[in-house]
Amino acid sequence: RWKCQGPGPCGSKTLPSPRPLPLLGHLLELRRKDLPVRFMELSRRYGPVYRLRFGTQDVVVLNTTELIREALIKKWSDFAGRPQSYTADLISFGGKDLSLGNYTAMWKIQRRLAHSSLQRSLRTNLEALISQEAQQLCQDFLSYGSSPVDVSKDFSLHTCRIISSMTFGVLFDKKDPEFQVIHKCIGDVVQLWSSPNITVLDSFPFLRKLPNASLDALMQAVARRDAFVKHQLEIHKETFQPSEIRDISDSMIHFLQERKQQEQTPAAAGGEEFDEDYIHMAIVDLFIGGTETTASTLTWSVAYLMHHPQVQERIYSEMLEVLGPERLPEYSDRVHLPLLWATISEMLRLRPVAPLAVPHATTRDTSLSGYFIPKGTVVIPNLYAANHDETKWKNPTQFRPERFMEAEDPKQAHRDVLSFGAGARVCLGESLARMEIFFFLAHLLRHFRFLPLVPGQLPDLCGIFGINLRSKPFQVRFVPWTEPGKDEGQE
Numbered sequence: 001r002w003k004c005q006g007p008g009p010c011g012s013k014t015l016p017s018p019r020p021l022p023l024l025g026h027l028l029e030l031r032r033k034d035l036p037v038r039f040m041e042l043s044r045r046y047g048p049v050y051r052l053r054f055g056t057q058d059v060v061v062l063n064t065t066e067l068i069r070e071a072l073i074k075k076w077s078d079f080a081g082r083p084q085s086y087t088a089d090l091i092s093f094g095g096k097d098l099s100l101g102n103y104t105a106m107w108k109i110q111r112r113l114a115h116s117s118l119q120r121s122l123r124t125n126l127e128a129l130i131s132q133e134a135q136q137l138c139q140d141f142l143s144y145g146s147s148p149v150d151v152s153k154d155f156s157l158h159t160c161r162i163i164s165s166m167t168f169g170v171l172f173d174k175k176d177p178e179f180q181v182i183h184k185c186i187g188d189v190v191q192l193w194s195s196p197n198i199t200v201l202d203s204f205p206f207l208r209k210l211p212n213a214s215l216d217a218l219m220q221a222v223a224r225r226d227a228f229v230k231h232q233l234e235i236h237k238e239t240f241q242p243s244e245i246r247d248i249s250d251s252m253i254h255f256l257q258e259r260k261q262q263e264q265t266p267a268a269a270g271g272e273e274f275d276e277d278y279i280h281m282a283i284v285d286l287f288i289g290g291t292e293t294t295a296s297t298l299t300w301s302v303a304y305l306m307h308h309p310q311v312q313e314r315i316y317s318e319m320l321e322v323l324g325p326e327r328l329p330e331y332s333d334r335v336h337l338p339l340l341w342a343t344i345s346e347m348l349r350l351r352p353v354a355p356l357a358v359p360h361a362t363t364r365d366t367s368l369s370g371y372f373i374p375k376g377t378v379v380i381p382n383l384y385a386a387n388h389d390e391t392k393w394k395n396p397t398q399f400r401p402e403r404f405m406e407a408e409d410p411k412q413a414h415r416d417v418l419s420f421g422a423g424a425r426v427c428l429g430e431s432l433a434r435m436e437i438f439f440f441l442a443h444l445l446r447h448f449r450f451l452p453l454v455p456g457q458l459p460d461l462c463g464i465f466g467i468n469l470r471s472k473p474f475q476v477r478f479v480p481w482t483e484p485g486k487d488e489g490q491e
């Protein structure tokens, strides 16, 4: 299977692979909590690309920027698929998902639609919305006084409010019960879906008939999520005016209505109809992407900056110099705030929230670095390994934002951070995420120093590896720069 059998993209070499266990293959590797780091270790022994076998599934792991670019950019259509699974189908109307859906004609329409709707929303007054949210968050932190704060919840409530406003035109109150339900169940679906009690159902079909409390909880969270999205879409359909596209839902409804009017027959679209479920799932994915990922990067940034109070001070001085004491930051200021911008890239590099991206699948027989890779192989781009590649990044585990400013080609150095993936499946929300991280950090650092509760008691930077790379909970005091307490941190 791993040698090219005939005409096609022949590679003469066979992919290296660690010795597998009988029946299980390399399945036990999946029990490791720090999978991206483990994959990186394996690459030191077996080379930057190797093959593993999980049960009946062949998996190829890519561990360098060059290999990931060759696969996802140079040969993008060969690697644009997603592995299909029983549980992904369960939570997405039978696979009509944007991030988990396979590379089909319907998916391409869905992705183009989500992309253009999001871009349209980015072109409106998004900057004002995000800046307001960041100011609101500063007000909240001020109101907590010197009490400690667990920032991750606050960040995710605010990022969720932003994506709700962009999608449905509603800026929910953080305490609104309806908002709290959607905020919670979006997180619950992701956590439950990636839990071992659920993932096991993909590999062992006979277990699907047995009672499974995790599966029941997952389906309840999915039902709550779907009820919320359906309700919002119904409201939009009733009030929709083609002359006034207000938000992402409107853009999507407009597209669907136009498509129906043009009488696109299912036959013309390859036998399938582009129905409302695709819109529903695209919105769900924007909510998932738009909530925890950015919030997680922000939380990591606070944790790292607590370890590096001198970087906080330098960013604060940089902002004072560029903005003066009064003016609020604007997004165009980022080019004049190189240390802040470099700190954001350094954070994305060191702690990519989706360290193994989302698994890809080959859509046809192909090759990579001279190795033959058959159609249907699952491909894991190890973004964490690429961002820690010693040949590209000096002392890669160190937090050193200056590396971007000192680079021969700083723009290229920023681009070399692969945390948003690349190619046909590159993250749809990169521009939004960067803008959010910029505004939240700029506003927070302009107002406050980030200090530990007790001097020297700093957050653990190791993190929790799972479907995403989260920091362990920690508490921080946001102390206005005007108050004393300068030397409480630790460099």
Ligand code: HEM
Residues within 6 Å of the ligand: 098, 099, 100, 111, 163, 285, 286, 287, 288, 289, 290, 291, 293, 294, 297, 352, 353, 354, 357, 358, 359, 381, 383, 419, 420, 421, 422, 424, 425, 426, 427, 428, 429, 430, 432, 433
């Ligand atoms: C720091 C923040 C973020 C990071 C690090 C991040 C990272 C990623 C990564 C690594 C992927 C998978 C790429 C691949 O499969 O090769 C992805 C996919 C995706 N992201 Fe993000 N993301 C972030 C924020 C967002 C935001 C704010 C949104 C939405 C508003 C979003 C929406 C999506 C969607 C819809 C996909 C699926 C794309 C597809 O399969 O075609 N993400 N993201």
